[in-house]
Amino acid sequence: xxxxxxxxxxxxxxxxxxxxxxxxxxxxxxxxxxxxxxxxxxxxxxxxxxxxxxxxxxxxxxxxxxxxxxxxxxxxxxxxx
Amino acid sequence: xxxxxxxxxxxxxxxxxxxxxxxxxxxxxxxxxxxxxxxxxxxxxxxxxxxxxxxxxxxxxxxxxxxxxxxxxxxxxxxxxxxxxxxxxxxxxxxxxxxxxxxxxxxxxxxxxxxxxxxxxxxxxxxxxxxxxxxxxxxxxxx
Numbered sequence: 001x002x003x004x005x006x007x008x009x010x011x012x013x014x015x016x017x018x019x020x021x022x023x024x025x026x027x028x029x030x031x032x033x034x035x036x037x038x039x040x041x042x043x044x045x046x047x048x049x050x051x052x053x054x055x056x057x058x059x060x061x062x063x064x065x066x067x068x069x070x071x072x073x074x075x076x077x078x079x080x081x
Numbered sequence: 082x083x084x085x086x087x088x089x090x091x092x093x094x095x096x097x098x099x100x101x102x103x104x105x106x107x108x109x110x111x112x113x114x115x116x117x118x119x120x121x122x123x124x125x126x127x128x129x130x131x132x133x134x135x136x137x138x139x140x141x142x143x144x145x146x147x148x149x150x151x152x153x154x155x156x157x158x159x160x161x162x163x164x165x166x167x168x169x170x171x172x173x174x175x176x177x178x179x180x181x182x183x184x185x186x187x188x189x190x191x192x193x194x195x196x197x198x199x200x201x202x203x204x205x206x207x208x209x210x211x212x213x214x215x216x217x218x219x220x221x222x223x224x
Contacts, residue, residue, distance in 0.1 A: 010213075054129070057129070057131050057132035073197075076213070078196060079200040079213070080196045080198030080199075
């Protein structure tokens, strides 16, 4: 299955791109995707725990299983206002 | 739409009062010239646009539930802003001041907690930083 990843703010700077598609094994969870990215991006590996995640523009739990076509984003600490 | 890349029309937001309303509370967030002791010359707000809109709607839903007599409108700027510009505006209108103050305060507090918007501060030396409220001192987080 294929998911669409979005990056924002400091995460965008760390990865060097705004978005990308990823082919994942069926049954991959949000947490498993974060662990995969952490092996590629040194900044992500330095985090003590998984940051908040969104699937299809809603906050999602780490255990959430991803589906083909999902839009996924890991979110740096928000700073609106 | 809650997010805008144009200056927020605050005056327009003040015109929604009903005949039964006796109190209007306005909060404006304004771009400051420093943060944590470092000078700021300008800032940039970046948003996860579609999710930020839906999270703002969830904030609005929560305010309607928690402050049923209040009418609340909210706007947030995105893109580049200069020092002194309005970054966020909350207007809470209610029959009495207690609900207006409480709904206005809750509105800005909840926006800061859940809406996926990020702030980059540009410094006089040309460097910039993404603001991380989780790493700032307590008094700044509350402000």
